[in-house]
Amino acid sequence: MNLIGSYMNGNYKVSIFDDGTKIRENDLDFFEPNTVESMDIKITNKCDKGCPMCHEDSKSNGIHGDILSPSFLDKLHPYTELAIGGGNPLEHPDLEEFLLRCKDKKFIPSMTVNQDHFMKNIPLIKKLCDNELIYGLGISLTDPTDEFIETVKQFPNAVIHVIAGLFYKEELAKLEYQDLKILILGYKKFRRGESLYLKDPTLIDYNILWLKKLLYMFKVNRSFKCMSFDNLAIKQLDVKNSLNMSDEEWDMFYMGDDGQEEMTSASMYMDMVERMFAKNSCSPYRYPIMDTIEDMYNFLKEKK
Ligand code: SF4
Structure with a gap:
């Protein structure tokens, strides 16, 4: 590396x-830390997928954020990691110009797209990757077809995102032992995610439980090339104990809490559509964007 x-x-x-x-x-x-290392940045609320669990409540008539006007983004330190999402970020008309500016400033952008949007936009995504306009590529799984898996393998920077509670054993069976990278996200009971959960909590809880029970086998069997978790999944799946990790291993891999409890992770969430910031994307406590990232980070750290 x-x-x-x-x-x-x-x-x-x-x-x-x-x-x-x-x-x-x-x-x-x-x-x-005295500033953020990374942030989730929502650049649009426009998305045609209408997923029932969408915690961003994105819609086909959703609006785009202003990502080119002068803002705190101009003052971020080099190598700040930006996890760009939406909505469907590929629909934002200023996406490429924004990424070019990020490259100029030596930021490290990654982007998450839905599997269907990924499959329909391979030339554009390939161009963004080849030109180092994005580093990481997150792909939210909808259906692990053979065609999808073979296409993902052409992108060494791709990580397949699955949601605990909405990830099924049949999908797991197709993804295992394919040398793929996987990110397991916690189930967000927020906005549409809350409504969907309330429709069938037993099923979602059951899906979280079986995943938790199988985690250790993923590790032993090396089911994936790389397996990672967001903070919410770490809690819902009790990852430290489920993976039977020692304190030393945990200290080596754990990157801190993003504010589900105490905020120690040097990360935050930025909504460029509503122009609000928060500790994480499912926090109901959101605040108007300030002039600098340090102002916002220190403000959040003070909030219990
Ligand atoms: S693809 Fe993503 S942004 Fe679009 S509706 Fe589904 S969860 Fe929401």
Whole structure:
């Protein structure tokens, strides 16, 4: 793996590599950041998929965020990781110009798209990857067909996103042992996600339970090339215990809490459509965007 860049954040050094690896290091026994390393950034609420669990409540008549006007984005430090999502970010008319500006400023953008949008936009996505306008590519799974799996394999930076509670054993059987990278997201009982959960909580809870029970086997059998989790999945699946991780292993891999409880992860959520920020994408506590990321980060850290 090759180093993309490194910088100091508070009392530690952050190094980011081109395979997605991030290393934090210092000689102390704690990390104290003074700004964000990464943010989820919603650039549009427009999406034609109408998924019943959409916690962003995105719609086909949703509006795009203003991502080109002067803002805090111009003042982010180099190597800030931007996880771009929507809505369908591919629908945003300023996406490419925005990514070019990100490249100029040495940010590290990644983007998440739905599987159907991915399959319909292969040339555009390939262009964005080849020109290093995006580094990571998240693809939200809808149906693990053979064609999809073979297409994903052409993108070394692709990570398949699945949602605990909406991920089925039949889908798992198709994805395992294919040398794929997988990100397991927690189930967000927020907006449409809450409505869907209330329709059949037993099924969703059952799906979370079987996934939790099988996690250790994924690790032992090396079912995936790489397996990762968001903060919500870490809690819902009790990942540390389910994977039988020692404290040393946990300290090595755990990147901090994104504000589900205490905010220690040096990450935050930015909604460029509503121009609001929050600790994470399912927090109901949102605040108007401020001038700098440090202002917003320190504001959130003070919030219990
Ligand atoms: S594809 Fe994503 S943004 Fe679009 S409706 Fe589904 S969950 Fe929401």
